[in-house]
Amino acid sequence: MSRSRFTRRLFPLLTAGVVGTGIYAVDNWTDAKLIQRNCRTAYNGMAVAIDYKLNFQPTADRDIRPIEELHKRTANRLFDVFEKNGGLYIKMGQVIGTQAAILPLPYQERARRLFDSAPAVPFEAVERVFKEDFGCLPESVFDEFDKTPLASASIAQVHKARLKNGDIVAVKIQKPAIQKQINTDLFCYRVLAQVYEYMFDLPITWSTDYVEDHLRMEADFECEARNAMKAWKHIQDEPRLRGKVYIPKTYPELSSKRVLVCEWIDGVQLTDTASIAERHLDFNWAMKTAIMAFSSQIFKTGFVHGDPHPGNVLVRSHPDNPKHTQVVLIDHGLYIQESEKFRIEYCRMWEALFMLDIKTMQEICSSWGIHDANMFASLTLQKPFSPEKALHIQQSVDMRDVYDMQMNAKERIKHFLKDQSLFPREIIFVSRNMNIMRANNRQVGSPVNRINIMARWAVIGLNTSTSKGSWLQTVRLSWKSFLFESTLLLMTVTFWMVRFRDAVGRVVFGNKLNGFEDVLDKKMTEQLERQFGIKIDSSVFDG
Incomplete structure (x- = not known):
């Protein structure tokens, strides 16, 4: 091959290499x-x-x-x-x-x-965001601004600052590349x-x-500010939560789509039991209140926080009474608004699960395009469900091999979601909320009977939507209420039996703490593998 011919062939490759390197x-x-x-x-x-x-x-x-x-x-x-x-x-x-x-x-x-964490961007990038959104640098807006972020997540990082009026604030700044x-x-x-x-x-x-x-809404901090204000109004309208739960004040006049300024809260994470104890706060009360707050969102207001991991649920001394405990909800970027139809049907579903009202369960599941009511019931409660009894206890049965098991699981899931157009999309983030709260409770030994709390709020949400009828209807409702409370009582007895067993095992034999959520997780894992052919790691959603 001649030198000139070799050069002609080599030139396009070199050109492509240079262009590619430049790009x-x-x-x-x-x-x-x-x-x-x-x-x-x-x-x-x-x-x-x-x-x-x-x-x-x-x-x-x-x-x-x-x-x-x-x-x-x-x-x-x-x-x-x-x-x-x-x-x-x-x-x-x-x-x-x-x-x-x-x-x-x-x-x-x-x-x-x-994990929801990522390296922070340099302060020069923060200044660039301020310059683009407000036409000035942070020092023009704040009396003090800590250049080192206190936290950095996937789309934003948080800095502590002081306003010129003396207010201490948290400044959430979106990373420049996100948009x-x-x-x-x-x-x-x-x-x-x-x-x-x-x-x-x-x-x-x-x-x-x-x-x-x-x-897209989560990447819009003006939307997050509106979510925080709406969630705060709902808390204020609920006597069971007013004063017990707090949502930090936002500063809309100092915020934009990429910058959110809100009140600074000196609190500790919900699952940080050591720090909560050091502050002489009531941890069990805090966990119960947090579960109540999110249950009220799911079943009563329909406006649901989509990411209640421990870093977004803080515990502090009540500012008006330092001896009392208060729960603070932060990071309101991911919210969903349930349709009223879904909210009522979801309340009815939970009531039917505890009343073993299989007919109502199947009717609701059918209207949602779900063709396996028992599977949905187990996934909803996050515990095994059987029409015969509240806690279905059987040993796992091994399937022939992994390939057969997974092919069987696929067919069950395809059947489960056969009519996808009817399936309520709200369940995606409602289930996320419930999974994370379950993990929070489990992580610290399950001090709270989460399922009973949620069931009570389902009935509260249903009663909110039910008008008073005839005396006969009142009698029927009273009888249903009696049956419902009886079921909750049985669950409560089981819950405290598990706690007593764990306490004895820990004191006498030095056993590791295993809470009620662990018991439910084990049974749930066994049932999904045995009955539905799904092998699941029960700690997938742990915080």
Whole structure:
């Protein structure tokens, strides 16, 4: 080959290399890094799809190891993309995590590791956001501004500051790249959902529109300020919570879509029992009050906080009476508003679960496009449900092999969500709220009977919507109320028996503390595997 011919062939390759390097350098210099993130998503998405297409099949000798290894490497690949891309990918991974029970066990394990934290951006980026949104630097607005963030999450970081009038405030500042990334990130989320729906042959895309709308709202801090004010009004309107629960004041005049200024709260996380004890506060009361607050949202107001992890539920001394405890709810970016129809039906569902009113359960599930009322009941209560008894206790039965078990699980789930158009989208974030609160309670030994508290609020929410009728209707309601209270009493007796057993075991034998939530988790795990063919890691949603 002549030298000139070799040069002609080499020149296009060198040109492509130089152009590619230049594009990478420019993209790497920007905050958004759109090209790198999208290429990473596309490459790994295709790799996972091809891997499953080629390798998800039973082996001749029924060896389960190849399928387990397949799930493990694809889960690692997928969640590595979420963690490396950061930003809204963290949020999207968390949404997938809330539905991880329908995915293989390695996906559940990786979802548990996807924490809502990320490196902070430098203070120069904070100044740039202020300059773009307010036309000035932070020192023009605040008398003092701590340049070191106190916390950094997926889409924002928080700084402590002092206003010129002396108020101490928390300043939540969105990372500059988020608004540039949001459209492409959500587009990739849609594509990934479609790929995995095809790959797993499972109903996944039915929720993408609803999830996308709420992720966009979460990235709008003016919306978060409105959510906080609306949630505060509901607390003030509820005598059972007024004074016990507090939501920090917001400063709308100092806020924008990317900057939120709100009252600084000196509190400790709900699950930090040591710090709560040091402050001589009542931890059990705080946990009960927190569960009451979120139950009132789910069953009475229909305006539900979508992310009540321990960092968003603080405990402090009551400012008007330091000897009393007060619960403070923060971070109001992710809220949903239930339809009144769903709220009432969900209250009726919970009442029917405790009354063992199978006919009502099946009617509601059918109207929601759910074809397995018992499975939905178990997932709703987060404990095993059987039409014959409140706590279904049986040992797990091993299935023949992993492939058969997962194929059976897939068919059950496809049947469960056969009519996706009817399924209430509100359940996505209502279930997330309940899962996180369950994990909060479980993490500290289950000091509170969460299920009973939620059931009582379901009846409160139902009574709020029920007008008084004839004397005969009043008698029927009284009889239903008696049966309902009897069921709650049995649950309460079981709850305290478990606590007594654990206390004796801890004192006499030095056993590790296992609370009521642990008992329910164990039974739930057994039933899902035995009855529905779903193998689940019970700690997926732990805080």
